[in-house]
Amino acid sequence: MARTRTTKKLAQRIDLNYFKRPTGLKRAKFWFSVGLPAFVLVWIAWHGFAGDSRVYSSGRMSAAHAVLEAECAACHVRTAGAFSAKASDAACLACHDGPMHHATQTNTLGCASCHTEHRGRVNIVAAKNQSCAQCHGDLKASGGAGARYATHIESFEYGHPEFAVLRDEARNPGTIRVNHAIHMKAIRPGPNGPNVQLACGDCHQTGGAAASAEWKYGDAKYVAGGSSYSTPDEVVAVKSEGLTRPTPTSGRELMAPVKFATACAGCHSLSFDKRFDEGVPHDKPEVVHAFLEKKFGEYIAAHPAELREVRDPGRDLTGRPVQAAVRMYTAKEWVATRTADAEELLWRKTCKQCHALASGAGEGRLPVVEAARTTVTWMPHARFDHDAHRGFACEGCHEKALSSTERGDVLLPGIAVCKTCHAPGAGHAESRCFECHTYHDWSKRKDVAPTFVLPALRTGGR
Amino acid sequence: MRIDKTQRGWAIASLILMAAFTVVYVAYALRAPEGPRGGSALGLTFGVIGFGFMIFAALLGARKRVPTWRLGRAQGWMRGHLWLGLLSLPVILFHGGFHFGGALTSVLMWLLTITVVSGVFGAALQHFVPRVMTTDVKLETIYDEIGNVQRLLREEADRGVEAICGPLGIGKSTKEDVQRAGGFAATRAMAMAGGSGAAVAVAAETAVLTEEERAPLRKFYLSEMRPFLERPKENRGRLRDADKAHGAFAGLRTLMPASAEATLQDLEEICDEARQLLRQEQLHHLLHGWLLVHIPISLALILLGAVHAVMALRY
Secondary structure, three states: OOOOOOHHHHHHOOOOOHHHOOOHHHHHHHHHHHHHHHHHHHHHHHHHHOOOHHHHOOOOOOHHHHHHOOOHHHOOOOOOOOOOOOOOHHHHHOOOOOOOOOOOOOOOOOHHHOOOOOOOOOOOOOOOHHHHHHHHOOOOOOOOOOOOOOOOOOEOOOEOOOOHHHHHHOOOOOOOOOOHHHHOOOEOOOOOOOOEOOOHHHOOOEHHHHOOOOOOOOOHHHHHHOOOOOHHHHEOOOOOOOOOOOOOOOOOOOEOOOOHHHHHOOOOOOEOOOOOOOEOOOOOHHHHHHHHHHHHHHHHHHOHHHHEEEEOOEEOOOOOEEOOEEEEOOHHHHHHHHHHHHHHHHHHHHOOOOOOEEOOOOHHHOOEEOOOOEOOOOOOOOOOOOHHHOOOOHHHHOHHHHOOOOOOOOOOOOHHHHHHHEOOOOOOEOOOHHHOOOOOOHHHOOOOOOOOOOOHHHHOOO | OOOOHHHHHHHHHHHHHHHHHHHHHHHHHHHOOOOOOOOOHHHHHHHHHHHHHHHHHHHHHHHHHOOOOOOOOHHHHHHHHHHHHHHHHHHHHHHOOOOOOOHHHHHHHHHHHHHHHHHHHHHHHHHHHHHHHHHHOOOOOOHHHHHHHHHHHHHHHHHHHHHHHOOOOOOOOOHHHHHHOOOOOHHHHHHHOOOOOOOOOOHHHHOOOOHHHHHHHHHHHHHHHHHHHHOOOOOOOHHHOHHHHHHHHHHHHHHOOHHHHHHHHHHHHHHHHHHHHHHHHHHHHHHHHOHHHHHHHHHHHHHHHHHHHHHHHHO
């Protein structure tokens, strides 16, 4: 007979007090439920008793502040008797001043509204576009100078206008008559020389690189000779409204003004008379005039026979015969005549080829050369680093340089060229505002008293 | 609790809430100058809502401890636990702007993630483990009593074998145990022993076999079946597998006289029940084992969450 399962018999084998005896699973659940919370409480209490507040940190400090990671109190200053120990602007300003953007701005932003800490080892200077757009997104509403600037800029991609110098058909204020198109084609520098193809770098170098550059078309004599005019006189002053860069610059960011000695002298000779191989100095007319008088004076002293000038027989321009004639000069007359001839050549042709000359006044009536007015800083409210872009061919961005024939042409590439690379997302270069602009007016920076002492800071003290 | 049509209301409400939170978060994240932060007004709001959901989910444990509380139906609490607990993870991610932050906040985020994932895992198990239990464990008993029933089965088997093979030299159980062993083969053993109260007594099946006849059964029982009944979990013999066990008993039947058939039948049934109880234990561990992770971690989460809330207000 087989086994029979009845409800009664099934019930008989159950211990009615079974629920009073915890099973292994229940016991484990209980002890885990007690043990783990107890463990985390001990963990947090241990940090509390040890005075280590780092456990409450909402994230790692930025790279700049990483050394303060164990020094919560450096920023989280607690007022006596108060529970709160929130980081305040005063804590930031205790170490570094942060001058305001513009004196006219109406809303004052706290440090943390742009520079957020505890976001990991990030560059805390790299503020988000939204930080700038708080005001520039609606500049008029923010009390900004809306009439002078674009009023709705959200980012480089949205709302940023074309560069100011390219708007409204602006012209290059420079006075040097340079035809880029001719210079970018193969040219013959001399009557018997071979064709040469100039590269942009043969004339243009950044400020930091100019001193050490090898100038293929320069002239050592002119480089060594110097000049009586100074470069700052020739450069257009920058109106940056004080928004200068916070850190020292490398000097390689901007192109240095093109100089005759290094870029032009190799081809553009300043010769003034067939008796001399050398040219006049590339300098003010007064200096050139003095040079000519000196040179001719020295020459005639060494060659007095040339005071007797013999005019060969021949015909004049109308075809009438001209008799042979002899003229005797004094040394002074000869120098004055030769100097006048040379200056005629220089002022009317050689110098005028590139420079704008105005009629002079006073004794000798030497002309006045207009200042070159070279623009070095095309974007006074932004920064651009040519050195950072040295891997790219100049004409890739300055495309207009290949065809420009007028000195007034602005050869700065437009914003669209920048956007080719500078755009959001992977595979693109940084395009946030801080890449080109600075917020703080570092010209108004104040010094601060030292706050920390080494090695105490690294060993837990202040 | 199964996620079925009865959960539609909660599911829709949760989806609407989630969509609303997402819209608010995206708008906030796009406009926040330095990105979403837990300390901002909206970040704090998300934090409070998320922690509120967690507290509600945790209160299910208290509600279970005191079932007499008239605070809504247990089913409603369970559904709230499921859906609001699930929502708490994205809401807290919105709170922190998807940053895990420092030591405490990272621990909290991991605890929350593990709690929610283990909860989802547990809810998923509810969908198929009970069905497997019904199919595989027809002789299911109360989980807490599995060990006891296994012991009774072993004693029942001992008595059954001793009834036809003579004493096995194994310790005897008490009368109470014998009675609790159920109305199965135990009734025959009791009848043979002349005990009273037996529901059924079949004297013909109690004949003791000769030495030669009982040898195969005795050997099989002592070397295979009893070790299996004693330690079913550790045993790796053929009796753990239903088909192999059936084959083993079929082979044994060819060696035993017909008079032992009823006992062999009983023994096979005992093996089958023991195997099912083992399976029940495994399925029970699967069905409830995740709670070993879910409950302790959620308790730790609530505790540390409270610490975080207080300290975040400070810093």
